[in-house]
Amino acid sequence: MAEQTLTLRNLKVVFPSGMGLIRAVEGVDIDIGKGESIALVGESGCGKSVTSMSIMKLIESPPAITKMDQLTFAGDDIKDYTPSQMQSVRGKMMAMIFQDAMTSLNPVMTCGKQIDEMFMRHMQLNKKAAREETVKALELVGVPEPRKRAKNFPHELSGGMRQRVLLAMAFACMPKLIIADEPTTALDVTIQAQVLSVLRDMQKKHDVSLLVVTHDLSVVANIADTVYVMYSGKIVEKASVKQLFKQPFHPYSAGLLASVPSLSDTAGHFVQIPGSVPHPMKKPTGCYFHPRCHYAKDKCKASMPPLSAHDDGRQVRCFYPLKTNGGTSNV
Amino acid sequence: MKAVLKSIGRFFLKRFKGIRRFIKRVWAHRQGKIGLTMVTFLVIVAVFAPWIAPFDPYDVAERTTKGLPPSTTHLLGTTINTGQDIFSMLVYGTRVSLIVGVSSGVLIAIVGSVLGVMAGYIGGAVDSFIMRLVDVLLVIPTLPLVIVLTNVLGRDFWIIILIFVAIGWTGLSRTIRSLVLVLKNSNYVKAAELSGASRFHIMIRHILPGTSHLLIMSTALSSAGIMVAEAGLSFLGLGDPTAISWGKMLADAQSGGALLFGAWWWIIAPGIGIFMAVFAFMRIGIVVEEILNPRMKQSSGVYKIFKNLNSSYVEDVFNSMDEHAQIGEASSAKGGAHG
């Protein structure tokens, strides 16, 4: 990890609501190295999307209130960048791929025009030159007949093609960091695999850093080097993919892994984590996960465990990490 | 036949209970409170009009009080040409507005929902017939059509109501129809179909209840709309000629020279009557719409909360998120967002 692409320290985000403040993100640190692929995993509502949008400064304030200690991107301190400064970073230096290509593309504009905008905005190309670049970009992500497809409106393309249009758009200016928010959730399984492989190939080939936000551990296994597991606004575990899949330390990570059906699972049933994610305004005292945790002891109810470092750069937020008391079988 | 009556009866009984619960929800909104209070007030005024009105509004015999400005005896003054007490007329006018507005509104809810459910659930020729009818009624300008129909059918009170209903059901039935198209594919309706329930049974027991909030909203909003239309009609002198109504008061004011002689009270008073009634029903309709579809309003509310946030409170919440934060802080940071 010689070169850092992104360093995020102590990100906190709250949303005001009629009943009080919604505590979406509670002090998250993220490090992404050059060419590295990071996954941010958690259930919906755990704050993972808010975290990823905060990195791009796309969280609207008002109403949200965001605070962070450090945000360094490609060697620049962008923490205090003004909105207009951010505009020239976004798209050019860091790009985003959203979940649902149908709603993420402007329905009344051709796909080509929407990619053209990237080149016209960030590379000051004219319309014609931009279109040539667009055609190339579409070709790179494996869109057949790119010149023709560029003239199509989003609704005229298939789901997989639309997602590729988003990929082409994100890679258009060859940014340093791409944030992919649930990039394949809306797609069929077979198309998912195709889109993921395009994403991974492009990322490796062009040495782009990648932050994948997902709840889907199969995506994580496919694409990430390092995983951050997030629960109720906090990072509960950070580990390399291999480490995590081999031996999760946090009971929540273990629960997530156990709930993934696998072909080797002869028992043929899902293991569920009991209970549900706490409401962001009614978080329990102590460790947020303790009401759902098999191993919770009195200490867990009383105070929040710190994110403590373990060997090989792993970090776990748990007083009683699982490494000492066996595998996931009894979760 | 008996079964049909029974199920209709049961339907309305259930609705009645639902309405009581619903009024509570409307009351919870500030706007809803305003609307409900005003409607209750208007209903009381309409029912007890003879006791509230200090003078006989029909009395045109007393010629000494012509054109008086508002005073303690004549709260809203008197008319220029006939010397009638305007406050008393205003009180009596409530009756016409409320009866025409509310009964048309309720009838529209019934007709509109029945036709909408039929169009959506039965589909086919019934659907296209009803929807073509809606399209046709939507392109004929309403007020001229009402005028022509009153000319042909007569200007009796009830005929006017029926005309309003015959024209006013279109919007609701279209909305209900699209809702039914969604509900039709829902699992519980499919289950009822599989278990062999009759079409009529499914429409009454499974589909109509799914539209009940919409019906209350429609009743409130179309009552308001029809009160405006009725006022317009009687303003043109085409309403029921025997009744005192706010629209007719305005027409009398205009023809009686209120504008020319500066008798502003004669114009303002009925205007306020119309405004109050329409406003009250609109509030209720809008609150129900908000309950049905809360997204729009919430967003604006959040900005207000944001503006009123106490920065030190936000700071406390942020600090409580830090690693070294102590036990209990997380829970103490709840509540009191308005700081």
Place this chain on the structure above:
Amino acid sequence: MKKSYAIKRVLYSVFVFVIVMALNFFIPRIGVADPAERYYPPQGNMTDAQYEIIKQLTREQYGFDVSTPQQFLNYVGGLFQGDLGTSFRSGSPGVMELIVDRLPWTLVLSVSTMLLGLIFGIMIGVIAAMKRGRWQDTTLLNASTIMIALPGFFIALLLSFFLGFELEIFPAYTDPNMVSDFGWNMTAILRVIENAALPVLSMMVGSIVGYAQGTRNAVIAVTNEDFILTAKAKGLRNTTIRYKHTLRNAMLPIVTSIGMSISGLIGGQVVIEQIFNWNGMGTLFLEANNMNDYPLMMGIMLLLSGFTILAILITDLIYVLLDPRVTVGDRR
């Protein structure tokens, strides 16, 4: 695809017009066995034999002496030749001529109300949406809360009272010379503007608030769409996002609402014309109603409905141009 959809819309509009035509033919015949009884109701001092003769004359004069289907065919045939029948007025003028005489005056009011209402309404709505939650927005919200409950004719009376009679800024009644002395010169045109001010203003207030509220909600709804987030993530400039992405999409529901509002606007104008004594189709219609002049009434109704159908058709076609997703099927 688009072309076939447009053709379908045009054909459907023609179909609706035919139904409206049939209704128009049918309405005067409601409740009477013989349309002659509607056109010439029995008078108190008439014997049956006398009335029978009068009825026969009426039938002959208005073409009721053939079978009902034949009457309908004659009616439709007349329409195609621009013949809406003859009015009851003395001299039996053609309905068409009477209407053509008043039509431009009505259009002056409705078109200017429509245009001014749209321009100001959309402008205010866009501003309110952009300043969401701030005073511009709350003012619009409060204004529309109040305006929506005030009928146009009451606003007209207030304006006529305060601006017309009390302050004498604009004429409270239409100057009869406006019509009789009209010519294409500055004085005459200024006189039209002066006289049209209050009627247009009283209709405009409501439609401005209505369009503004609709525009605001449409813009805010689009602002919450995912593709606006995409546009921001692309680093596009605020102006590009606002005009190329937000407004372009917000236009769609606005265009639809314009089509929907036209029928109400035309209906409401009848009362406004009456209040200001404006020399348009609205007053003509009320005159016809007072004289039970059915051919004239039904002629005006048909024309107003025709205008509404045409306006809705135009907005529908504009919608098709704006929204690439509309290709087949009915979008309603």
